[in-house]
Amino acid sequence: MTAPLLVRAARREPVERTPVWFMRQAGRSLPEYRAIRERHSFFEVAGTPELCAEVTLQPVRRHGVDAAVLFADIMSPVLGMGIGVQLVEGVGPRIEQPIASRADVERLRVTGPDEKILEAIRVVRAELGVEQALVGFCGGPFTVAGYLVEGKPSRDFARTKSLMYRDGDLWHALLEKLTEQFAQYVSAQARAGVDVVQLFDSWVGALSASDYEEFVEPYSARILTAVDVPTIHFGTGVTEELLRLLARAGGDVIGLDWRIPLDTGWSVIGEERGVQGNLDPALLLGPWERIEESVLDVLARAGGRPGHIFNLGHGVLPETDPDVLTRLARLVQAHRVEARV
Numbered sequence: 001m002t003a004p005l006l007v008r009a010a011r012r013e014p015v016e017r018t019p020v021w022f023m024r025q026a027g028r029s030l031p032e033y034r035a036i037r038e039r040h041s042f043f044e045v046a047g048t049p050e051l052c053a054e055v056t057l058q059p060v061r062r063h064g065v066d067a068a069v070l071f072a073d074i075m076s077p078v079l080g081m082g083i084g085v086q087l088v089e090g091v092g093p094r095i096e097q098p099i100a101s102r103a104d105v106e107r108l109r110v111t112g113p114d115e116k117i118l119e120a121i122r123v124v125r126a127e128l129g130v131e132q133a134l135v136g137f138c139g140g141p142f143t144v145a146g147y148l149v150e151g152k153p154s155r156d157f158a159r160t161k162s163l164m165y166r167d168g169d170l171w172h173a174l175l176e177k178l179t180e181q182f183a184q185y186v187s188a189q190a191r192a193g194v195d196v197v198q199l200f201d202s203w204v205g206a207l208s209a210s211d212y213e214e215f216v217e218p219y220s221a222r223i224l225t226a227v228d229v230p231t232i233h234f235g236t237g238v239t240e241e242l243l244r245l246l247a248r249a250g251g252d253v254i255g256l257d258w259r260i261p262l263d264t265g266w267s268v269i270g271e272e273r274g275v276q277g278n279l280d281p282a283l284l285l286g287p288w289e290r291i292e293e294s295v296l297d298v299l300a301r302a303g304g305r306p307g308h309i310f311n312l313g314h315g316v317l318p319e320t321d322p323d324v325l326t327r328l329a330r331l332v333q334a335h336r337v338e339a340r341v
Helices: 005-010 031-037 042-046 049-063 076-081 102-106 115-127 141-150 158-166 168-192 209-215 217-224 240-249 262-269 281-285 288-302 322-334
Strands: 067-069 085-088 092-095 133-139 196-201 231-235 253-255 274-276
Touching (some): 005 133, 031 042, 031 049, 076 168, 092 141, 115 133, 133 168, 141 158, 141 168, 168 196, 168 209, 196 217, 209 240, 231 240, 240 262, 262 274, 288 322
Parallel strands (some): 067 133, 231 253
Antiparallel strands (some): 085 092
């Protein structure tokens, strides 16, 4: 049976057009999602297979994108580890007891994945067409560890870096626990039916290249090699040198944010990898003429090379008009680029 379009692109196989999906397409920008959230908390939705499947499928029905992305949070796999997490609207995760000592790390449990999440995957995969992919994901080890140490989102991750530099053994013990948990989590997702797994290290750009190499790269590599489906490795705010290290850590496809031109990023990581991206999500709040121009620029920079997956350079902003997303998906899907010889 033919693999979904996005899977074939991730494998750098010839495709008839560029696949398109959007990070955070399931959620805050959709009125049908907000209607569900009026009655249920985030974790109630994510932890109820029928509701999770419904929210995951909503943007596929509305926008006609080429992939669904599992409705979950990057903190979802740590809930079973003995960590209290609250999601605060407009702020992000808050940790009831931040990690500060060896005893805090030793209390963390490595557990099997939540069966309710796996059931939601099975429901969604059964509802999707054969050409539509299901993307599973996991938070990157630095980003999640940073939340656990800081206790909340941070701009500079000073407390996290202080722990890394002051007590490297404690940092590595924490990353070992998270890596074991996350590797099991993504592996179970793949067995349950996801077609692609994305490692979403959204705050990794806070690190220098040398710190990433010492404190993060080995753990990201282990998570990415835990599955036998194509993988996407994504971080934001990264320098070119850090981008090279992200690619070295692994990922069949490397996600780019909007800060680096797509063709420049592709030249940094090498054309033996696919590339995902990379329209600035804030552009979707502007006039259509500017959006269209920018979309066509991204596609032109991809130049018909095998391995491009169109996406935003980060998640959909909550104030985005859903009709703009639909129009954008149709623009990408209608576009034809003559492949390079």
